[in-house]
Amino acid sequence: MSNIQESAQALEQAIRESEEFNNLKEAYEKVMNDEIAKKMFDDFRSTQIELQQKQMQGQEITEEEVEQARKVVETVQQHEAISHLMEEEQKVNEFINGISRTITKPLEELYAEHAE
Amino acid sequence: MSNIQESAQALEQAIRESEEFNNLKEAYEKVMNDEIAKKMFDDFRSTQIELQQKQMQGQEITEEEVEQARKVVETVQQHEAISHLMEEEQKVNEFINGISRTITKPLEELYAEHAE
């Protein structure tokens, strides 16, 4: 196995064992094991994905859709278990972004060297 | 330093020392040190970035722009040093994608568990 594969797997293992990941897992299971919360969260996710896809495909998003999405966000944020899950997701996203920045540093430095 | 930071830095170091990264670096320096090749490559990059941004912002891309971009790609592909650089970039992108898949596996598994 190459050094890179070995290091990537060590990192994967460290993520699995991290407090952040385990807190997220706990928060996620809590929502998934509550039928009403699960339905609210699934609705929220599909609304988000739908709007993102429209945006990426350059389709227009109507004021009505924006308003509808805002209401869905407001509703899920008032649900304690879901808003907790969203906080834990945010934390894990931040540390995954930190990792991405670290591993793309060699490339960034290479390209920055000759940037105009 | 946390396990995660340590593993991420070990991975960064392994990337820096990898044959793929060093081949890319070599190919990149070769293009950057050739004035004509550098100009062609910079033009190619700005055309790409411009079109991507238009696409992301949902702006229309005219047939003329598509045709123009196609010509720029054709021209740079005929330049040996640039087409070599593009091949090395492709290889590094593939292995960075492989690393990303590895480190996002814990999250994917968590979300897949309850997917409908």
Ligand SMILES: [Ca+2]
């Ligand atoms: Ca906990």
Ligand SMILES: [Ca+2]
């Ligand atoms: Ca070489």
